[in-house]
Amino acid sequence: MTNWESRFSDRAQLMRRSAIREILKLTAQPDVISFAGGLPAPEFFPVERIQEATETVLSERGREALQYSTTEGMPELRQYIANWMGAGEMSISPDNILITSGSQQALDLIAKVLLNDGDTVVVEEPTYLGMLTIWKPYGLHFDAVPTDRDGLIVEELEPLLQRNPKAMYSIPNFQNPQGVTLSHQRREQLVKLLVKYGVPFVEDDPYGEMRYEGEFVPSVLRMEAAYRGSTGIDGSVIYCGTFSKVLTPGLRIGWVAAPDALMEKLVQCKQASDLHTSTINQFVTYEMVRDEAFFRGHIQKLRQEYRARRDLMLKLIEENFPAEVTWTHPEGGLFLMVTLPTSLDAGELLKQAVEQKVAYVPCNDFFIQDGVRNTLRINFSNARPEMIEAGIVRLGNIFKEALVAAPVK
Amino acid sequence: MTNWESRFSDRAQLMRRSAIREILKLTAQPDVISFAGGLPAPEFFPVERIQEATETVLSERGREALQYSTTEGMPELRQYIANWMGAGEMSISPDNILITSGSQQALDLIAKVLLNDGDTVVVEEPTYLGMLTIWKPYGLHFDAVPTDRDGLIVEELEPLLQRNPKAMYSIPNFQNPQGVTLSHQRREQLVKLLVKYGVPFVEDDPYGEMRYEGEFVPSVLRMEAAYRGSTGIDGSVIYCGTFSKVLTPGLRIGWVAAPDALMEKLVQCKQASDLHTSTINQFVTYEMVRDEAFFRGHIQKLRQEYRARRDLMLKLIEENFPAEVTWTHPEGGLFLMVTLPTSLDAGELLKQAVEQKVAYVPCNDFFIQDGVRNTLRINFSNARPEMIEAGIVRLGNIFKEALVAAPVK
Numbered sequence: 001m002t003n004w005e006s007r008f009s010d011r012a013q014l015m016r017r018s019a020i021r022e023i024l025k026l027t028a029q030p031d032v033i034s035f036a037g038g039l040p041a042p043e044f045f046p047v048e049r050i051q052e053a054t055e056t057v058l059s060e061r062g063r064e065a066l067q068y069s070t071t072e073g074m075p076e077l078r079q080y081i082a083n084w085m086g087a088g089e090m091s092i093s094p095d096n097i098l099i100t101s102g103s104q105q106a107l108d109l110i111a112k113v114l115l116n117d118g119d120t121v122v123v124e125e126p127t128y129l130g131m132l133t134i135w136k137p138y139g140l141h142f143d144a145v146p147t148d149r150d151g152l153i154v155e156e157l158e159p160l161l162q163r164n165p166k167a168m169y170s171i172p173n174f175q176n177p178q179g180v181t182l183s184h185q186r187r188e189q190l191v192k193l194l195v196k197y198g199v200p201f202v203e204d205d206p207y208g209e210m211r212y213e214g215e216f217v218p219s220v221l222r223m224e225a226a227y228r229g230s231t232g233i234d235g236s237v238i239y240c241g242t243f244s245k246v247l248t249p250g251l252r253i254g255w256v257a258a259p260d261a262l263m264e265k266l267v268q269c270k271q272a273s274d275l276h277t278s279t280i281n282q283f284v285t286y287e288m289v290r291d292e293a294f295f296r297g298h299i300q301k302l303r304q305e306y307r308a309r310r311d312l313m314l315k316l317i318e319e320n321f322p323a324e325v326t327w328t329h330p331e332g333g334l335f336l337m338v339t340l341p342t343s344l345d346a347g348e349l350l351k352q353a354v355e356q357k358v359a360y361v362p363c364n365d366f367f368i369q370d371g372v373r374n375t376l377r378i379n380f381s382n383a384r385p386e387m388i389e390a391g392i393v394r395l396g397n398i399f400k401e402a403l404v405a406a407p408v409k
Numbered sequence: 410m411t412n413w414e415s416r417f418s419d420r421a422q423l424m425r426r427s428a429i430r431e432i433l434k435l436t437a438q439p440d441v442i443s444f445a446g447g448l449p450a451p452e453f454f455p456v457e458r459i460q461e462a463t464e465t466v467l468s469e470r471g472r473e474a475l476q477y478s479t480t481e482g483m484p485e486l487r488q489y490i491a492n493w494m495g496a497g498e499m500s501i502s503p504d505n506i507l508i509t510s511g512s513q514q515a516l517d518l519i520a521k522v523l524l525n526d527g528d529t530v531v532v533e534e535p536t537y538l539g540m541l542t543i544w545k546p547y548g549l550h551f552d553a554v555p556t557d558r559d560g561l562i563v564e565e566l567e568p569l570l571q572r573n574p575k576a577m578y579s580i581p582n583f584q585n586p587q588g589v590t591l592s593h594q595r596r597e598q599l600v601k602l603l604v605k606y607g608v609p610f611v612e613d614d615p616y617g618e619m620r621y622e623g624e625f626v627p628s629v630l631r632m633e634a635a636y637r638g639s640t641g642i643d644g645s646v647i648y649c650g651t652f653s654k655v656l657t658p659g660l661r662i663g664w665v666a667a668p669d670a671l672m673e674k675l676v677q678c679k680q681a682s683d684l685h686t687s688t689i690n691q692f693v694t695y696e697m698v699r700d701e702a703f704f705r706g707h708i709q710k711l712r713q714e715y716r717a718r719r720d721l722m723l724k725l726i727e728e729n730f731p732a733e734v735t736w737t738h739p740e741g742g743l744f745l746m747v748t749l750p751t752s753l754d755a756g757e758l759l760k761q762a763v764e765q766k767v768a769y770v771p772c773n774d775f776f777i778q779d780g781v782r783n784t785l786r787i788n789f790s791n792a793r794p795e796m797i798e799a800g801i802v803r804l805g806n807i808f809k810e811a812l813v814a815a816p817v818k
Contacts, residue, residue, distance in 0.1 A: 002607040002645040004670035007575065012522040015677040025479075042472035050475065051467045058460045063451035066459065066657035070434075101510055105683040113421040134681040166416065198411040236411040248475035250688035261413035268424040272543040274514040278687050279659035 014137040019365050033391035036359040038334055039382040045248050053287035065283040071271040073099025074282040081255055096233040096257050098266050101277045103242040103254035111135050113265045119166035124152045126366035128176045144368035151182030154189040161197040168199050172220055174207040174333025177366050177377035181331055184217045191224045194236050203239045209246050209299055211332035212307035234259050243285055246299055251281040306381050313380040313388050320396030324408050334381040341408040346376040352398050358391040423546040428774050442800035445768040447743055448791040454657050462696035474692040480680040482508025483691040490664055505642040505666050507675050510686045512651040512663035520544050522674045528575035533561045535775035537585045553777035560591030563598040570606040577608050583616040583742025586775050586786035590740055593626045600633045603645050613649045618708055620741035621716035643668050652694055655708055660690040715790050722789040722797050729805030733817050743790040750817040755785040761807050767800040
């Protein structure tokens with residue numbers, strides 16, 4: 001008999017199932033109101049437009065769309081992304097764009113190419129659990145920068161960069177799990193440090209288009225290039241994007257934008273990982289995004305609908321959560337984070353919540369430091385308004401009762 | 410400025426672009442007759458059936474098909490694959506099937522989960538270059554087993570297994586690059602050794618359904634289970650399959666079948682690599698394969714068409730290649746391997762061939778030993794009959810002329 005456990009690689013020993021995805025399984029029953037996932041609302045998926053786009057692709061370029069293709073991805077889609085990211089202010093080459101199977105794969109490729117066992121990576125505190133799940137098996141040490149309502153506190157960053165970490169990771173827009181956005185002023189400070197230290201900065205931007213209020217802030221990529229007087233991708237920023245939130249996640253089309261020297265290795269790594277991303281899904285995505293009237297209109301519609309859900313959720317939280325509880329006010333994205341009094345444990349309360357058919361994600365695993373047990377992430381994009389109302393009322397009651405049993409000291 | 414090269418990980422230093430895919434780029438001009446790729450014939454892609462299947466999926470289960478889904482894959486597709494692989498002789502649980510983004514990804518996941526820097530892996534000589542491209546960055550040592558027209562020579566295997574390698578890799582059916590098939594008798598010998606030593610055996614089977622002559626031989630997986638008196642996936646064999654050859658590669662739907670303990674780690678690893686394989690592509694694939702009349706008929710059609718191309722190519726090679734050249738006679742698959750006299754260098758002759766608008770893949774990189782310069786791989790599935798004729802005649806002339814210049818001593 002083969003003793004599998006004894007044969008696992010060192011990195012396999014460090015792998016774990018994502019805590020979130022395991023919670024999602026528990027909450028998959030249709031009668032559970034789940035604020036746990038990061039799912040877009042399926043009722044807004046452009047199903048008919050995808051049907052039309054598939055027909056067009058298969059009738060016009062079917063054989064090409066179903067064949068093996070280049071690792072880098074569909075040239076037209078890469079050109080579209082380059083123009084979209086440049087937004088008239090940068091002149092990005094499609095050679096600096098690699099299509100990936102969702103932006104999750106981009107994070108894995110970056111780790112494979114840059115990170116050795118024992119390397120240090122700087123992250124926000126709290127940071128995105130999905131990234132930690134991918135990167136932890138690479139045997140890394142994480143240094144955390146504290147955050148507030150304007151994102152990571154740049155003043156606290158420089159001492160960490162002075163230790164020459166291998167890379168830095170951040171979600172500047174509508175961060176997961178907090179929903180906070182790095183302010184324009186802080187981006188300016190950050191960019192100076194990035195140029196000074198040359199540390200690779202992974203800008204993960206899955207939610208950037210989903211802004212519901214406040215002013216647009218340029219990407220760190222764009223601000224870093226502008227600070228150097230460049231209009232291309234040739235600095236220290238690696239940018240990860242995705243169509244999962246603006247179209248649908250099921251197509252699994254994301255991308256990574258990186259400087260030439262790194263791109264060459266990312267392409268080699270992608271080639272070895274899965275040859276290339278689904279050809280037809282790239283063609284169908286391109287067919288939809290090049291239809292500017294549709295794509296712009298669809299994003300506008302999503303912004304309206306998600307803004308309404310966010311507003312409803314914030315109003316209901318205000319009305320139903322006890323006064324000892326605080327929460328973030330996201331200007332966009334899919335999530336907000338709730339902080340309970342430290343006398344309460346969000347993980348313990350989740351058990352009660354699931355019994356009452358409502359779910360969220362406790363945030364302790366999003367923190368680098370141990371023992372933060374009083375925060376939780378709530379998604380506001382997926383549940384319909386009547387479910388948001390019922391779920392938040394139930395959570396409010398659970399928190400109130402728990403506070404009676406364990407009052408703030 | 411960021412000095413990227415100095416920041417690459419150890420494994421990135423070992424990464425290379427696939428030599429084959431670079432040759433494919435050179436031969437992408439439409440006037441080149443390419444026997445270099447491993448491409449199915451696009452004129453046989455079931456474009457209309459895919460169109461129908463997509464319509465059905467999007468109209469009946471569109472929102473589900475476009476949403477995030479479980480890492481393991483679509484339950485119905487996993488059940489279908491379990492039944493298909495079992496073929497009435499095994500009782501495979503869908504829990505032992507993980508859907509991957511092509512079988513290339515399965516190889517990468519297996520490497521991530523099992524292989525440490527410095528580990529030894531036993532392979533056939535020559536072996537599949539795509540596997541070497543994926544696995545070499547893991548810092549492995551490869552031990553090679555010689556092969557003949559019946560596949561790997563099992564007598565030569567036992568001394569290598571006695572050294573307790575971390576894993577073994579093989580394509581038993583219509584091997585890439587040789588096209589040879591491991592005989593039934595040798596599979597029986599192999600299975601005894603696998604049970605005796607418990608070494609994980611990766612059975613890569615992308616071409617198994619593409620048999621054009623001779624008798625069906627059961628998979629090593631099935632024979633190993635039968636030898637142990639089991640009907641489930643609980644031995645030392647890990648099986649990799651794909652729909653790329655029987656449907657289309659552009660959907661990127663493959664799978665890996667593995668015992669429980671390993672499956673748990675493969676799922677964790679897949680989750681970290683890209684969350685899950687495209688939901689809609691899994692749904693569309695299932696919609697097609699559950700239509701038994703279509704799927705069986707389509708495979709039958711492919712067998713007929715590819716058999717005709719193989720037969721034509723063998724006939725033309727016989728008529729046009731000089732007497733000093735030998736080649737394999739594949740019973741199925743997509744490739745045959747040609748051996749030139751050792752006075753000729755297949756890599757050098759490729760330059761002349763490309764000038765004359767015909768291409769193949771020199772096999773030196775498929776060998777573990779250095780310096781094998783006189784073999785080449787020819788694909789017979791992709792080019793149309795008139796192109797096969799023109800291309801083989803040209804190659805025959807190139808080889809004849811080269812032999813005049815560098816005769817066999």
